[in-house]
Amino acid sequence: MKKNLVKQEKIELYAPRTEEREIPKGKLGLIFCKECEAVYYKKSWHHNLRNYKKLKENLPVNFSxxxxxxxxxxxxxxxxxxxxxxPEKIKKDLINLIKAFSQKAYERDPMDRLIAIKETKEGTRITTTENQLAVKLAKKIKDVFKKVNMKISYSPQPSDVVYIKLTFN
Ligand SMILES: [Zn+2]
Known part of the structure; x- marks a missing residue:
């Protein structure tokens, strides 16, 4: 429930940036994502319409x-x-863990996504669409592989980007 509220705030926060994303507040109807399968109704994004009971045929439909x-x-x-x-010998396991964890998160909430895993000079860089997903994933990595140091830093408000450093020792 709380999460849905956060999502809604976010949508409103993002909405003014481009005309395309104008989502009228409180307007009844459906919004289909043009890129993925997500559908917006009842104040949050869902994977599909399966849980939308009493679907009315004359609902306004928007694409965004x-x-x-x-x-x-x-x-x-x-x-x-x-x-x-x-460590080289756990690299594959690490990548598999990241993918499996993110997939589960995505199945729970279509807005929780792994964006990319990239090898950089600094190390393996993982980006996600949700800060809490990154925090949970980092904690999971630490739990599974043990000897890992974790440092979490949030960027200043109003941004809610989280930067996490995990270091194998
Ligand atoms: Zn989408």
Missing amino acids: LCPACQMIKNKQFEGEIIVKNV
């Missing part, structure tokens, strides 16, 4: 980008994890 697709399109992210000193 969902916040996750918009963020990816804008090359933005809300969570960043840099994993340093990853």
Whole structure:
């Protein structure tokens, strides 16, 4: 419930930036994402209409980008994890863990997404569309692989981007 509220705030926050994203407040209807399968109704984004009971045929329908697709399109992210000193022998397991964890999160909430995993000079860089997803994923990595130091820093308000450094020692 709380999460839905956060989502709604976010949508309103993002809405004024481009005309395309104008989502009339409180307007009844559906918004289909043009990029993915997400559908907006009842104040949050869903994977599909399966749980929309009493679907009315005359509901207004709009097409737009969902916040996750918009963020990816804008090359933005809300969570960043840099994993340093990853031992070669666990690299594959680490990548598999990241993908499986993010997939589960996505199944729960279509706005929770892994954007990319990239090898950089600093280490393995993971970006996500939600800061809490990054935090949970970083904690999971630390739990699974043990000898990992974690440092979390949030960017100043009103931004809610989280930067996490994980270092294998
Ligand atoms: Zn989308």
